[in-house]
Amino acid sequence: MSPWQQLSLAWRARGAAPLLREYYQSLHPLLQRPLSDVSLVAVDMEMTGLEPQQNQIISVGLVPLIQQRLQLATAEHQLVGISGSVGQSAVIHGIVDRHLQAQTLAQQHLLSWLLQRVMGKLMIFHHAPLDLAFLSALVPKAPGSALRFPVVDTLQIERRRLLRERHILPQGCLRLGACRQRYHLPVYAAHNALMDAIACGELFLAQTASIDPHVAVAEFLWWP
Amino acid sequence: MDESELLPIRNFLAEIAPFNELPAELLEECSRSVSIGYYSKVSGSVPLSSENPMLYIVRSGAFEVRNAEGELLDRLGAGDYFGFPSLMSGESISNKVLILEDGLVYHLTLSLFEKLRAGCRAFDRFFNRAYAKRLRHQKASHNVALMTANRISSLMVMAPVSVDHKTPVCDAAKLMRKHRVSSALVIDNQKLVGILTDRDLRNRVLAEGLNGNVPVYQAMTSAPVTIDANALVFEAMLQMSQHNIHHLPVLENGQPVGMVTSTDIIRSQSSQPIFLIGEIERQQDVASLIHVSKQIPLLLQNLIGADARAEEIGRILTSVTDALTRRLIQLNQALLGEPPLAFCWLAFGSQGRQDQMACSDQDNGLLLAKEPDAAATAYFDALTHAVCSGLNDCGYVFCPGDIMAQNPAWRMSLENWQQKFSGWVNTPEPKALMHASIFFDMRCVFGPESLFTALQNQVLATTCDNDIFLAALAGNALSESPPLGFFRQFVLERDGSEEKGIDLKHRGSVLINDIARVYALSAGINEVNTAKRIRVLIAQGILTRKDGLNLADALEFIAHMRLANQGRQYENREALSNYLRPQALSSLMRHQLRDAFKVVHDAQAALKLKFMRSF
Numbered sequence: 001m002s003p004w005q006q007l008s009l010a011w012r013a014r015g016a017a018p019l020l021r022e023y024y025q026s027l028h029p030l031l032q033r034p035l036s037d038v039s040l041v042a043v044d045m046e047m048t049g050l051e052p053q054q055n056q057i058i059s060v061g062l063v064p065l066i067q068q069r070l071q072l073a074t075a076e077h078q079l080v081g082i083s084g085s086v087g088q089s090a091v092i093h094g095i096v097d098r099h100l101q102a103q104t105l106a107q108q109h110l111l112s113w114l115l116q117r118v119m120g121k122l123m124i125f126h127h128a129p130l131d132l133a134f135l136s137a138l139v140p141k142a143p144g145s146a147l148r149f150p151v152v153d154t155l156q157i158e159r160r161r162l163l164r165e166r167h168i169l170p171q172g173c174l175r176l177g178a179c180r181q182r183y184h185l186p187v188y189a190a191h192n193a194l195m196d197a198i199a200c201g202e203l204f205l206a207q208t209a210s211i212d213p214h215v216a217v218a219e220f221l222w223w224p
Numbered sequence: 225m226d227e228s229e230l231l232p233i234r235n236f237l238a239e240i241a242p243f244n245e246l247p248a249e250l251l252e253e254c255s256r257s258v259s260i261g262y263y264s265k266v267s268g269s270v271p272l273s274s275e276n277p278m279l280y281i282v283r284s285g286a287f288e289v290r291n292a293e294g295e296l297l298d299r300l301g302a303g304d305y306f307g308f309p310s311l312m313s314g315e316s317i318s319n320k321v322l323i324l325e326d327g328l329v330y331h332l333t334l335s336l337f338e339k340l341r342a343g344c345r346a347f348d349r350f351f352n353r354a355y356a357k358r359l360r361h362q363k364a365s366h367n368v369a370l371m372t373a374n375r376i377s378s379l380m381v382m383a384p385v386s387v388d389h390k391t392p393v394c395d396a397a398k399l400m401r402k403h404r405v406s407s408a409l410v411i412d413n414q415k416l417v418g419i420l421t422d423r424d425l426r427n428r429v430l431a432e433g434l435n436g437n438v439p440v441y442q443a444m445t446s447a448p449v450t451i452d453a454n455a456l457v458f459e460a461m462l463q464m465s466q467h468n469i470h471h472l473p474v475l476e477n478g479q480p481v482g483m484v485t486s487t488d489i490i491r492s493q494s495s496q497p498i499f500l501i502g503e504i505e506r507q508q509d510v511a512s513l514i515h516v517s518k519q520i521p522l523l524l525q526n527l528i529g530a531d532a533r534a535e536e537i538g539r540i541l542t543s544v545t546d547a548l549t550r551r552l553i554q555l556n557q558a559l560l561g562e563p564p565l566a567f568c569w570l571a572f573g574s575q576g577r578q579d580q581m582a583c584s585d586q587d588n589g590l591l592l593a594k595e596p597d598a599a600a601t602a603y604f605d606a607l608t609h610a611v612c613s614g615l616n617d618c619g620y621v622f623c624p625g626d627i628m629a630q631n632p633a634w635r636m637s638l639e640n641w642q643q644k645f646s647g648w649v650n651t652p653e654p655k656a657l658m659h660a661s662i663f664f665d666m667r668c669v670f671g672p673e674s675l676f677t678a679l680q681n682q683v684l685a686t687t688c689d690n691d692i693f694l695a696a697l698a699g700n701a702l703s704e705s706p707p708l709g710f711f712r713q714f715v716l717e718r719d720g721s722e723e724k725g726i727d728l729k730h731r732g733s734v735l736i737n738d739i740a741r742v743y744a745l746s747a748g749i750n751e752v753n754t755a756k757r758i759r760v761l762i763a764q765g766i767l768t769r770k771d772g773l774n775l776a777d778a779l780e781f782i783a784h785m786r787l788a789n790q791g792r793q794y795e796n797r798e799a800l801s802n803y804l805r806p807q808a809l810s811s812l813m814r815h816q817l818r819d820a821f822k823v824v825h826d827a828q829a830a831l832k833l834k835f836m837r838s839f
Contacts, residue, residue, distance in 0.1 A: 061229075068261060069259040069260060069261045069331065070259060070260040070261075071259050072230070072233075072255070072256055072257060072258050072259060072260065073256065073257045073259070075256075077229050183262075183326065184284055184285070184325070184326060184327075185284065185328060186232070186236075186283060186284055186328065188232040189231075189232055192229055194229045194230065195229065195230070195231075195232060198233075198260070201260070202260060202262060202328060205260070205261065205262035205328075206262045206264075206326070206328075209262045209263065209264035209266070209267070209326065210264040210265075210266035210267070
């Protein structure tokens with residue numbers, strides 16, 4: 001890891017709440033390690049819409065990626081309580097209000113729930129800015145102050161890869177399903193946060209399968 | 225997690241054998257416990273760890289299992305497995321799994337795999353069979369003995385008739401009548417306590433003057449001899465003859481799961497090749513020989529079912545034909561008297577190459593030690609007509625081209641045969657070349673080996689390094705090509721408006737036979753079986769090891785597809801043919817078949833380069 005990255009990580013952690021700062025610090029030793037030696041977690045969230053300030057997270061799926069394998073045994077799927085109704089978004093994620101009555105997590109506990117589970121692990125998202133914006137909206141006291149830890153973004157990796165081959169990317173070619181198709185990954189009919197997290201994790205495995213596993217993980221990171 | 229969340233993974237597992245046999249809760253546990261990896265072609269092979277063996281379930285992509293010597297054991301696609309042999313044997317991994325196409329793989333841990341085997345009998349049986357099959361492929365020279373090494377579980381009657389020990393014998397007898405069986409298991413508290421047979425009902429009830437209200441436990445044979453489901457058929461036969469009994473309850477983990485009777489065993493053995501050949505040699509007249517030959521289609525079916533290699537099936541079927549031919553000659557000699565002079569019965573074509581399959585016609589000839597006089601001519605005329613029509617009655621129909629020993633044209637002295645072959649070699653006209661493909665694959669089925677060798681050596685001496693003849697023969701071998709179009713799509717044969725499919729024989733097997741023949745004749749190799757020819761060509765360095773093995777693999781694969789296709793046709797009571805409909809293939813099979821045809825295509829190109837360069 002370059003000194004700049006080290007500094008950057010410390011700078012980004014300043015002023016953060018204790019648990020969040022602990023997460024920044026837990027990433028420290030990871031950045032210089034080779035990809036094959038780092039634990040990651042693929043994360044996906046379902047929301048009631050696309051506006052972080054107006055819409056809410058309704059479910060989170062996590063699947064750890066350890067030693068280049070997605071570990072379903074320790075995967076988790078968590079529904080989150082919302083104020084109001086899921087409305088039209090139920091069409092997409094299939095979660096209706098009835099589901100949200102049992103075993104849900106309160107919005108204010110979501111961030112610490114997530115941080116406890118990803119401690120010492122890098123997070124993988126497909127299109128990280130959206131997920132991070134929603135998570136940032138959860139930061140207590142200073143809602144909206146952005147979370148700025150480095151993550152893996154499979155969409156960015158794919159964009160970079162495709163731009164090396166051509167200049168203009170056709171619309172929709174960076175969607176998760178379209179990316180997966182290019183690697184001959186199976187089509188998963190169901191959409192929930194857990195299956196999408198697995199789908200995203202598999203995409204990352206496919207993207208990195210032909211790459212020397214000794215390459216530092218830092219090569220794959222996206223810094224918000 | 226609630227069960228709907230991993231639906232795509234569970235649904236995939238639920239569709240593949242043997243996971244489809246698992247109870248819902250175990251299936252759910254599987255989908256929650258797999259770990260997922262992705263393997264890229266770039267890395268070459270899947271790193272398998274002996275310390276941490278896993279069951280690998282292919283979700284997408286294509287893989288190839290090869291042993292330490294590099295021999296191909298299996299090709300795998302979606303829904304196939306690898307890694308199970310070391311899971312089951314505990315031995316370290318010696319096979320390599322090569323990555324042909326990038327793919328996603330689900331991994332299952334050893335402890336879960338063992339839990340599934342313990343929790344579901346069908347699951348356990350599936351992998352036992354897969355393991356046995358892999359072992360079989362592992363052993364380079366597995367042979368016919370394998371067939372008699374079948375396990376009891378393959379022929380026992382599942383869900384046997386059972387009665388409670390307190391049931392009145394007349395109710396038990398009614399149940400046995402209803403199921404048309406000669407025995408029933410007697411159960412007390414889910415445990416096997418005895419067996420009730422027809423003989424028990426006769427000796428212990430009727431002969432004792434008892435009535436039908438006697439409870440079963442008074443009439444049964446208690447503590448019966450049993451056998452484990454994993455025991456060999458052979459061991460069951462031993463048990464039966466030692467104890468002079470005809471029924472053996474089959475146990476699995478101490479629980480009764482089936483019944484095997486001496487009739488089941490006899491039925492399973494009667495279509496074994498060894499048994500069949502023994503039967504053929506025992507028959508004293510042509511009529512009973514014809515009767516025995518009716519078993520041949522069943523033999524073929526059993527061999528296909530036992531998943532024997534196509535090469536071996538060809539050899540076994542041919543050895544049955546050879547035995548029939550020999551017995552027909554012997555029986556007719558007994559009628560006609562001793563032959564006036566020494567002769568060899570020659571087999572040509574597929575019987576010569578030892579690759580006969582279903583519905584072969586006969587191609588044969590007679591080689592006489594010297595020019596026959598009128599009496600000898602009459603003798604051999606009678607003998608060959610009798611043998612050829614005997615073969616025809618046994619299912620080997622008369623050769624449409626009349627290449628048969630009963631045709632005087634193909635009944636010649638050594639000298640005349642030698643002249644005939646020289647004629648073909650020196651004047652390779654189209655008709656001669658057509659004959660060559662049949663006659664050059666010759667083998668002696670009956671008669672003195674020395675007489676046959678005298679002919680074969682002379683033939684090979686004339687073909688060896690004979691550029692003009694070999695170029696003509698190579699040209700003839702190239703007149704048909706494998707059914708691959710410009711875009712590597714299959715080319716289908718059409719019959720009027722009807723689509724017939726891929727001709728696996730004339731555009732597959734025959735082409736490989738032709739290629740191997742040209743090389744073998746060019747090098748004076750006396751083998752006629754195509755696989756053996758290829759092995760010798762590799763050993764002599766005429767074909768590179770890689771090209772040779774590829775060609776042998778393609779030969780085996782295409783022959784295997786032909787057999788499997790005919791097995792399916794037989795089961796569906798369709799007419800047997802060599803046409804395969806590509807729609808009937810899985811994508812992996814299509815992929816492999818295309819590969820096999822590609823190998824044939826490349827081998828044809830190499831043949832052209834080697835033998836037709838200067839023409």
